[in-house]
Amino acid sequence: MDELSLVRLIRRRAGKSAGLVLGIGDDCAIFRPRAAEDLLFTTDQMIEGVHFRSDASAVEVGHRALARSLSDIAAMGGEPRFCLVSLATPLKRATKWVDEFYRGLLGLARRTKTALAGGDLAHASSIYCDVIVCGALPRGKALRRDGARPGDDIYVSGRLGEPWDRRIQPRLKLGQSLRGRATACMDLSDGLSLDLHRLCLESGVAAEVDRVPVATGSTLERALHDGEDYELLFTLPNGSTAPKGTSRIGSVVRGRKGIVRFQGKLLPPAGYNHFLPKTK
């Protein structure tokens, strides 16, 4: 299949979205924003041998590639509008693999009302993709990382330390329900210890963690440090009611900014860091 035919095939399945004036097929996609909305933008790479194994199912890789970016939209309290997908594959995998990848990606796109607005196709010696998602929400209502205050309670959704090979379900509804309530919010993509450290750095505070909800079959170590949970980490004013499906794990405190303690002991930021080889 040549590039034009492949683009035609993808275009037929791309879906529509409120505001998307022109999708796949021109130099750019055209989007007409609504009045009184802010737009959110995020992008996440999925690289063979780094983010997924060469024998991973193309359907799962496609689902996950979009799910990771949707999780960032959820973390800001947004609703997804459209995505752009850049994909590079070896020539010999150009048809079947690409078709299955788009099947996985577009299945999740339909369920979350995310139109495929465009992207870029190329060949490369191994598989690489990058998914950009645009989300929207009422003006000024985005959930940021920098608003946590001493005294706030810290929460996570779901349970942490889940194995890689489950399907990520981006917490879009939860994120939207936290607008105007959470003082800070982010998604857990690099492990609780590193991500909570980042939230505390941005907010200029420290944190005390008392307990974490560990996934069945997982360990406390993995729940604290493993990346790729894609649950939401957020803070609420002290005494708030926990939203359904979430657990209070500790409190925001004054202290040297970025410092996180777990049951009284220093918890070093040991999650996934792309520029430091893992020590274990």
Place this chain on the structure above:
Amino acid sequence: MDELSLVRLIRRRAGKSAGLVLGIGDDCAIFRPRAAEDLLFTTDQMIEGVHFRSDASAVEVGHRALARSLSDIAAMGGEPRFCLVSLATPLKRATKWVDEFYRGLLGLARRTKTALAGGDLAHASSIYCDVIVCGALPRGKALRRDGARPGDDIYVSGRLGEPWDRRIQPRLKLGQSLRGRATACMDLSDGLSLDLHRLCLESGVAAEVDRVPVATGSTLERALHDGEDYELLFTLPNGSTAPKGTSRIGSVVRGRKGIVRFQGKLLPPAGYNHFLPKTK
């Protein structure tokens, strides 16, 4: 340098843009659109060994990665607002190479008022990057590929068949000046023969090319089929004045859609196709 330090360094140099409420450092960038504007989105990959050689200068790769996406914004008549940059590099090139790449990219970003709003960093066995640009223009004024009509004159900017290693200068001012004048427009990224074929397909027309402006030291063959010119290809109603720095190359005609003739002979779409190995 670890990921947090690298992100801090990039963040300090990222620039500002009208409408960019929140840039690098959170789950998403936040952009507040202006009333009565449409937004444009495009994304382009640059892959080591495919789009550039391993010994290419990092500064040049950074410049080119942004220039290619800006060229798509120019082709729609837009003004750039911000970009997102996804970059994966081998660990051993994580510091110096990345620093020089951003120097090249941010130099062009400053000159074109494109803020760096965010992105994603990862490691990989070879260098990969993907640059997304958001542009804006008055509502309904985007230059599309599908408006060429029989009788229109066909134009290109500059001269075609330039060697790879020059710095691309995206034709932003020209694109903006064509709003409300050009009936169709696109940028030349895969060679005139393939790109004009695509424009004709989208517009449901055919084309007769009489002559093309060949770059000094290049050949007619390269001017017709080589990719990577990044000049604008556009159509104007018959009898329009040629904009400065552009040449009329032929006419839009009725006929089987997508068919392009050069001096009376069929010109097959032989430009760069990522999914067909080049036959030369």
